[in-house]
Structures are given as structure tokens and as C-alpha cells.
Amino acid sequence: MKQLSLAGLAALLCLRLCAAAPTDIAGAIKVIRAVGPEGRGNADASAAWKTLAVADAGHLTALLTAMDGTEELVANWFRAAVDTIVSRELGASKKLPVDELVKFVADTQHNPRARRLAFELVARIEPATAEKMLAGMLDDPSLELRRDAVHRVIADAVGVAVAGRKPEAIQRYQQALRAGRDVDQIQEVAKSLRDLGESVDLPKLFGFLTQWKVIGPFDNTEGKGFAAVLPPEKEVNLAAEYDGKSGKVRWANHTTPHELGMVDINPLCGQLKGVVAYGYTEFNADKARPAELRLGTKNAWKVWLNGKLLFDREEYHRGMQMDQYRLAVQLQPGRNTILVKACQNELVEKWTVEWQFQLRVCDHLGTAILPAAAR
Amino acid sequence: MTRTILSLIVVAFAAAHLLAADWPQFRGPHGNGVSDEADLPATLDAAKSIAWAADLPGRGLSSPVIIGDRVFVTSSSGPQQDRLHVFCFNAKDGSKRWERQFWATGRTMTQSKTCVAAPTPVSDGRRLFVLFSSNDLFCLDLDGNLLWLRGLTRDYPNASNSLGLASSPVIVGETLIVQIENDSESFAAGLDAATGVNRWKLDRPRDTAWSTPAVFKDKSGRLTVALQSKPGVTGVLPADGQVVWSYENGNAIPSLTAGDGVLYVPSRFFIALQPDASSATPKELWRTTSLGGGTSSALLLGDRVFIVSGAGKLTCGKTVDGERLWSLQLKGPFSSSPVAAGEKLCVVNEKGLVSIVDVSKPQGEILSQLDLGQTILCTPAIANGALYIRSDGKLWKLVKP
Structure with missing residues (x-):
């Protein structure tokens, strides 16, 4: 009795707090697509999700289509509904609309994640059909x-x-x-x-930038150089000379022979600690286009494109991998300037020696975008 | 006033859904490694003790969570570790009740030993709150229905650790607390458990930490959440994140352990603190270096504390003054933390060797061992007389033969 009372109270509370759920699929999709940052819209989306989750398998492609043009955070709402429907329908020995799913997968305009999900559903039901589809997917956007x-x-x-x-x-x-x-x-x-x-030619295949101007070392004692606006951030003047950490510094040419485009600053500036260096290069784009600058580094860093700061991150020696950071950018036709700030901390352990970065230019799939002159 | 009454009803309703035999979070119902049950299997036998073993995909070192007859566990898979899995298995036979998959929205890079499925979920008996190293946070009901989700890296783009994150969420009433500590954008946040919206957000020291918050009642009876990182420990009120005390000694890896109003801090020393409402600085009861330490978190069993070093030395000490009582050398190395029911303690080393230790014996005594033959970094779970242990690829239920 006591439990019943508590359950009843909770149900009343839920009725009071829960937003009214749209009863139609299109309305529910609209609500979920409106979810914003920091959980804004979650309460409404939660109510709307229930409408989607009880839909039958005939609505699967509508839910997959709902992922078009959404970020993965929003797509996850729809994915959970798809998983729930599929689990229930297959558990009840009902059929999935395989033909519709195959058609959905074949349409490369749909969200790549949604197409992959649809493909996996097809593979569960008709593995041979899925296997056959793969043969034509060597250039797939998923x-x-x-x-x-x-x-x-x-x-x-x-x-x-x-x-x-x-x-x-x-x-x-x-x-x-x-x-x-x-x-x-x-x-x-x-x-x-x-x-x-x-x-x-891996550097070319990946689109690594291998020719740089490098300047340093500037001071990064107590990590203060990360936030400090040092001369190369105010103006890139390749003929200029500045006061560095231990004397005058000037830009020097550097072409990295590294297969994955690694710019190793230690041999250029001396194996130092508590220092900052900058790498500068130019990228000649044949047209205005969206692109990604993909960076890998163990050092604290900032990256500017055409004088605009894209992102910064003050993390030292926690690991590095290729494409560690993906920076979505818009390249302008012709000359684009790229400035990288690479900071080294003052730790003395062996694993804190590296002072390096790698950077490539590619599209959102990772396809190298080569400078116009190199085509 | 109406809101307060409604909140109390919700808390009472949630509490009514947790059973004594449940294991709802990292290191059990009290976050100290100890089950409310009386016993563990004393003998483990490869042929008879393994009730079932379920296959898991990809990677995972989160602990299983058990609510009633459901066992929940997480994994991450894919070349980029960006497929996030939440599983629910039937405790009885290991059959899969449901699985949900999500796509990671945050960074999935980790050090190779750990992985994206490192934090352990937490449940209030009605809902499951699941956090991954990518800062993707999901709230599901126990049937796998999605209630809400958050992408914390989407909201706070520098809040990530290239080594990976591992702190597990905790729940206090209707507030879910996450601790996202890293070099670049550290914070702790209290989220509305019903919607995932921030109730509060607190800047934290910019330093890596993997420690799970400790929820405890201090000497004055005040419910507090202790947040630990290398620079120290901070006490906050769960409802609004108000900082009520701080202490300048901490650790980034092992978690705090609390009991009877005392907080045990695994810093360079092993320290017993007694926070209370009258002071912004907790009273230090004692500190010692004689109990050792490592990656694993301390277990609190009555008036004794147990610590396993990385090399496998299990040390028992007195909670009253930190005096070392005995040590027992086990085969290491260890990453996971010990768990216990009654006077039996279970530890699993990185090679997959499960040991049951009788800690009622004057020097501790190994009762039984079982080699599961796989790398195991997870802390086991205990529920309904059984042990649940997972590797990357398996989830086992171990029972009395």
C-alpha cells in the first residue's frame, strides 16, 4: 500500500513536471531537433522521444531521415528511438522494411551515421544484401x-x-x-x-604541411607564455627580429622530412623547457571552400587561420595522435596564412621532452586538400 | 514549499527502488567497496563458479551495475572508439535484455591502457546514468528508454583529457554529480536528474584527475559531496554546489572513501579527515604512510581499512588511528579496487586472477583463486551473493559452486 501510494504520488508529480508530448511523429521529431546546448530542450525532447519509441517499424526511415543535417548529439536521440523500435519489432518477430532501408543507405545525401545504422539493420536481416552493397562504397561519404x-x-x-x-x-x-x-x-x-x-607519398596523401617558418624560443616560464600575446601573434613579419627567452630570435625555414609531417622544434631551438615557438606557413587554395585543419601535438597550442584564432588548448604531454584536434575552417581563395603556437612546459621528466606538432589540411572526410600549386 | 515537498517525494520514491542487494554505482551502494550482503563465495572453481559469461564488444573497464535482476555494463568500440554501448543483461542467465548504442560527440582519445568506457554508471533504482570518457552522458530508464542526454564536450569544448577521463558520476537525490577534471577546462557539475540541465557548475583545479566523488554525511549530519584532485579535496553541498570546506592534500587517481563521518584521503599520506559544519577546514584525525597505496581505492570494512598496492600488497589498518595491522602479498599488478561482503574480500589483478581473502583471520588468508585468463582492470561488483567481473570482451557472473 505504501509503495502504491509512493508510485501514485510520483506519477502525479510526473504529470505535473513532464511537458506535453507531441502525439505525431513529425511533431516529435521537430521537438528533438530543437535540443540545444547545456540540456536546453531536454525535458520536451524526453517527452517527444516516447512518441517516437512506440512507433512501428514503418517509421524507421522517417527517424533515420530526421538525422539529416543534425549534429551527433541530436542524432543520438533518434538513434535511441531506432534501436528501441528495432529491438521491440524483431523481438515480436515482426519484419523490418528492408527495401526502404536499402534505399535509404543508397542515398548518399542522408546523414552518414544514419546510413551506417540503416546498413547495419539491413546486414542483420539480409547479410548478403549488405555485403553486395559494400562493393560500391569505396568512395562513400560514410x-x-x-x-x-x-x-x-x-x-x-x-x-x-x-x-x-x-x-x-x-x-x-x-x-x-x-x-x-x-x-x-x-x-x-x-x-x-x-x-x-x-x-x-604519405605526406601528400594525408595533406600534411611540410614547409614552415619557425621562430623561438620565447619565454614560457610558469606557463605564462601561453596566454601572453607575443610578437608573432601581433604581426607576422618574416624579416623581423625579436627578443626571445635568451637572446634575439628570427624566423628560420624548416622543411620537415617526417612521413607524418611532424615539425620537431627541439633540434631547431635547442632542447629547452619553459619556452614557446611559432610555426608559420601559407596555404594557397584554388577556391573558397570549407576544410579542416587537423592538428596533433603533445604541447599546449593555439592555431590561427588568416589572423583569426581558431582554438587554443593548454594541455601538456597527455598524449598525441594524428588528427587529435579537428578545426573546421573556411579557406579563402588564394593565400591563407596559418600560424601555430607550440608551448613547452618546465617539467623535466623524460616523457615531457617532445616539443612538436603536425598539421594537415583536408576535407571533413580526411581527404587531403592540396595547395593549388601542388596539384 | 510545494517544490520542496515534491522533491522529497521524488527522493523517497527513488530510495524505495533500491534494494539492499543492489550494486548501483562504482564501489557499491556506499561507494566504499562494501556490499550490504553478508557473504561472498569462499571457493571459486573454474568448472562450477562461472554461472555465465556474456560477450562484450570493443573495450571497457567500467564496473557492472546491478539493480534487481538486471546487470548493466558499458563498452566502447570502433576504430575511433566512438561507438558507445550500454548493455542490460539478465542476472539469472546472462541473456541480453537490451542494448543501446550511441555515437560519441566528444574526444575519444585515451591512453592505451584505459578506454572510452572507463567511468562506471550510477543508478537510483529507477534510472541509469551513464558517462563515457568522451563526456557523453545518457540517462535511461531500466528498460533502456532514453530520458535525456548531454554532450559535455559540446558544451565545454576544452573539457577533455588526452589520457582519457574515468571519474564516475554519483547521484544524490535528484542531483547527478559529474567531475570532469583535466588540464584545460576542469569542472564539476550538479545536473537535474530529471532533465540533465545544470543545477550548478563549479570550476575545478586545472589538473588531470580520475577520482570519483564521495557522498557522505559529515559529523554534523550534513550530506556532502567530496571532490578530490591532486591539489586537494573540496566539500560541496550536492543541491547547489556551494563549497563548504577544502583541504590541501589529495590524489588524482584513487577515489576517496567515507564512513561514519570520516573521509579517508589517499594522498601522499593516507589521511583521515573529519569535516563538519562548524569549520571550513576539516579536522585531520591522523595520517600515515604505513598503509601503502596505488591506483586502487581503499575499502572500508567496519573499523578496518584495506588498501591494495599496485604490486599486490594487501594491507589492513585500523580506522581509529591508521595503525597497520597486517599485510598479505598477493600476485599483482593491480589497477582495480577491492570489494567485500561480510568478512570476505575480493580482489582481481590485471592478469585476471580473482582472489577471495578471509579478512577475519589475523593476517588475512587467501581462501580461493580463479584465473579468468584475461586482462582485467575493472573493479568487481557484488549482488545477490554473486560476483560480477568484466574484461574488455567478457562479463562473468561468479557464484558459490
Whole structure:
């Protein structure tokens, strides 16, 4: 009785606090798409989600379509509804609309994540259909679908190589290299091609910027250099000379030979601690276009494009990987200036020695965007 | 006034849904590693003790959470570790009751030993709150229905740690508390458990930390949440995040342990603190270096505290003064924390060796061991007389043979 009373009170409370849920799918989708930062709209979305979750399988493609043009945070609301519906329908031995899902996957204008989800649903019901679809997905805008398609080609290449058909193996590996966008796949294929005597230009393939002007060291004692507006941030004057941490500093040319475009500052400035250096380069774009600058570094950093600060991060020596930070930008036609600030802290442990960064220019899929002159 | 009454009703309703045998969060119902149950299996046998083993995808070192007959666990998968999984298994037979997947919206980079599914979920008996290292936070009901979600890196773009985050959320009434500590944008926040909207947000020291908050009643009976990082420990009120005391010694990795109004801080020393409402500085009861320490968090069992070092030395000390009572060398290395029911303590080393130790014996005694044969970094869970342990690829239920 006591539990019943509590449950009743809670239900009343829920009625009082919960927003009125839209009863139609389109209305519920609209509410969820309106979710904003810091949980704004969550209460309404939570109520609307219930409407979606009880829909039948005939609404799956509507929910997948609802992810178009949304960020992944919003897409997750719809994904949870799709998972819930699928689980319930399959549990009740009902059928999913496979033909509709296949059509959805085939339409590359849809959200890549949603298409991958639809593909996985197809694969659960009709694995052979899904497998057949993969053959045409080497250039797919869904990186997950593309990865699986590339994997098939790599597997094929391995088999051909084992059979001793070297020219065919090289042809397939090169096909995989052109299509691949995931770093691990590209590195795997590059190694295989090199083992077969072929050359691979990884910096170009990834779009790493390898030619830089570097200046430093400036002072970063107690980490104060990170916030300090040092001369290169006020004006990039490649002929100028400034007061550095321990004397005059000036810009020097540096071309990195590193396969993944690493700009190692230690050999250029001396293996120092409590210092700041800047890297400057220019990127000649053939047209105005959206792009990404992708940075990897263990050091605290700031990046500017055409004088505009894109992002900064004051984290030292917590790890590094390629494409660690993805900065969405708009390139202007012609000359674009890129300035990187790389800060080194004062710790003396072995694992704090590295003072370096790598930066590449690519599209949102990771396809290299090469400077106009290099095309 | 009406709001206060309604809030009290909600808290009472939530409490009514937790059973004594549940394991609703990291290190159990009290966050001290101890179950409210009386016993653990004394003998483990490979043929008879494994009631079931369920397959898991990808990576994961979060602990299982058990509510009634449901076992919840998280994983992350995919080449970028950006597929986030929440599973619910039937405790009885290990069959999958449901699975939900989400896409990570925050950074998924971690140090190789840890992974995106590092924080342990927390439940109030009605809802499951799931946090990942990518700062994606989900609230689901126990049937897997989504109630709300947040992308904390979306809201606070520099709040990430390239080594990975691991602090688990805690729930106090209708406030969910998360501690997101890193070099660049550290904060703790109290979120409305019903909607996920911030009730409060508190800047925290900019330093890496993986410690889970401790919820406890201080000497004056005030419910407090203790937030720990390397620079120290801070007491805040769960409802509004008001800082009520602070203390300048802490640790980034092992979590705090609390009991009987005393907070045990695993800093360079092992320290017993007694915060109360009359002072902004907790009273230090004692400190010692004789109990050792490591990655794992201390377990509090009655008037004794137990600590496992990274190399596997299990040390028992007195809570009254920190005096070391005994040590027992186990096979290490250890990352996970010990758990206990009654006088039996369970520890799992990184190689997957599960040990049951009888701590009623004067020097402690290993009763039984079982090699699960996989890397295990998670802290076990105890519910309904069974142990639940997970590796990256498996979730086991261990029972009395």
C-alpha cells in the first residue's frame, strides 16, 4: 500500500513536471531537433522521444531521415528511438522494411551515421544484401561504410599477393590507398605497397604541411607564455627580429622530412623547457571552400587561420595522435596564412621532452586538400 | 514549499527502488567497496563458479551495475572508439535484455591502457546514468528508454583529457554529480536528474584527475559531496554546489572513501579527515604512510581499512588511528579496487586472477583463486551473493559452486 501510494504520488508529480508530448511523429521529431546546448530542450525532447519509441517499424526511415543535417548529439536521440523500435519489432518477430532501408543507405545525401545504422539493420536481416552493397562504397561519404569497403579490397589484395600475382596485388592496394581515409588502414596499405617495391607519398596523401617558418624560443616560464600575446601573434613579419627567452630570435625555414609531417622544434631551438615557438606557413587554395585543419601535438597550442584564432588548448604531454584536434575552417581563395603556437612546459621528466606538432589540411572526410600549386 | 515537498517525494520514491542487494554505482551502494550482503563465495572453481559469461564488444573497464535482476555494463568500440554501448543483461542467465548504442560527440582519445568506457554508471533504482570518457552522458530508464542526454564536450569544448577521463558520476537525490577534471577546462557539475540541465557548475583545479566523488554525511549530519584532485579535496553541498570546506592534500587517481563521518584521503599520506559544519577546514584525525597505496581505492570494512598496492600488497589498518595491522602479498599488478561482503574480500589483478581473502583471520588468508585468463582492470561488483567481473570482451557472473 505504501509503495502504491509512493508510485501514485510520483506519477502525479510526473504529470505535473513532464511537458506535453507531441502525439505525431513529425511533431516529435521537430521537438528533438530543437535540443540545444547545456540540456536546453531536454525535458520536451524526453517527452517527444516516447512518441517516437512506440512507433512501428514503418517509421524507421522517417527517424533515420530526421538525422539529416543534425549534429551527433541530436542524432543520438533518434538513434535511441531506432534501436528501441528495432529491438521491440524483431523481438515480436515482426519484419523490418528492408527495401526502404536499402534505399535509404543508397542515398548518399542522408546523414552518414544514419546510413551506417540503416546498413547495419539491413546486414542483420539480409547479410548478403549488405555485403553486395559494400562493393560500391569505396568512395562513400560514410567513413564507416567506406572502411568496410576498403577492408574488402585489402583482403582481396592480400589474397592476390599470396597467390603471387604481384601486379594485381599492387593495383588493388593502390585502389585501397586512394579510397581509404582511416589512418590505420592507410598505413597498413602503404606498408604493403612498399613491401611490394612501390613508393607511397604519405605526406601528400594525408595533406600534411611540410614547409614552415619557425621562430623561438620565447619565454614560457610558469606557463605564462601561453596566454601572453607575443610578437608573432601581433604581426607576422618574416624579416623581423625579436627578443626571445635568451637572446634575439628570427624566423628560420624548416622543411620537415617526417612521413607524418611532424615539425620537431627541439633540434631547431635547442632542447629547452619553459619556452614557446611559432610555426608559420601559407596555404594557397584554388577556391573558397570549407576544410579542416587537423592538428596533433603533445604541447599546449593555439592555431590561427588568416589572423583569426581558431582554438587554443593548454594541455601538456597527455598524449598525441594524428588528427587529435579537428578545426573546421573556411579557406579563402588564394593565400591563407596559418600560424601555430607550440608551448613547452618546465617539467623535466623524460616523457615531457617532445616539443612538436603536425598539421594537415583536408576535407571533413580526411581527404587531403592540396595547395593549388601542388596539384 | 510545494517544490520542496515534491522533491522529497521524488527522493523517497527513488530510495524505495533500491534494494539492499543492489550494486548501483562504482564501489557499491556506499561507494566504499562494501556490499550490504553478508557473504561472498569462499571457493571459486573454474568448472562450477562461472554461472555465465556474456560477450562484450570493443573495450571497457567500467564496473557492472546491478539493480534487481538486471546487470548493466558499458563498452566502447570502433576504430575511433566512438561507438558507445550500454548493455542490460539478465542476472539469472546472462541473456541480453537490451542494448543501446550511441555515437560519441566528444574526444575519444585515451591512453592505451584505459578506454572510452572507463567511468562506471550510477543508478537510483529507477534510472541509469551513464558517462563515457568522451563526456557523453545518457540517462535511461531500466528498460533502456532514453530520458535525456548531454554532450559535455559540446558544451565545454576544452573539457577533455588526452589520457582519457574515468571519474564516475554519483547521484544524490535528484542531483547527478559529474567531475570532469583535466588540464584545460576542469569542472564539476550538479545536473537535474530529471532533465540533465545544470543545477550548478563549479570550476575545478586545472589538473588531470580520475577520482570519483564521495557522498557522505559529515559529523554534523550534513550530506556532502567530496571532490578530490591532486591539489586537494573540496566539500560541496550536492543541491547547489556551494563549497563548504577544502583541504590541501589529495590524489588524482584513487577515489576517496567515507564512513561514519570520516573521509579517508589517499594522498601522499593516507589521511583521515573529519569535516563538519562548524569549520571550513576539516579536522585531520591522523595520517600515515604505513598503509601503502596505488591506483586502487581503499575499502572500508567496519573499523578496518584495506588498501591494495599496485604490486599486490594487501594491507589492513585500523580506522581509529591508521595503525597497520597486517599485510598479505598477493600476485599483482593491480589497477582495480577491492570489494567485500561480510568478512570476505575480493580482489582481481590485471592478469585476471580473482582472489577471495578471509579478512577475519589475523593476517588475512587467501581462501580461493580463479584465473579468468584475461586482462582485467575493472573493479568487481557484488549482488545477490554473486560476483560480477568484466574484461574488455567478457562479463562473468561468479557464484558459490
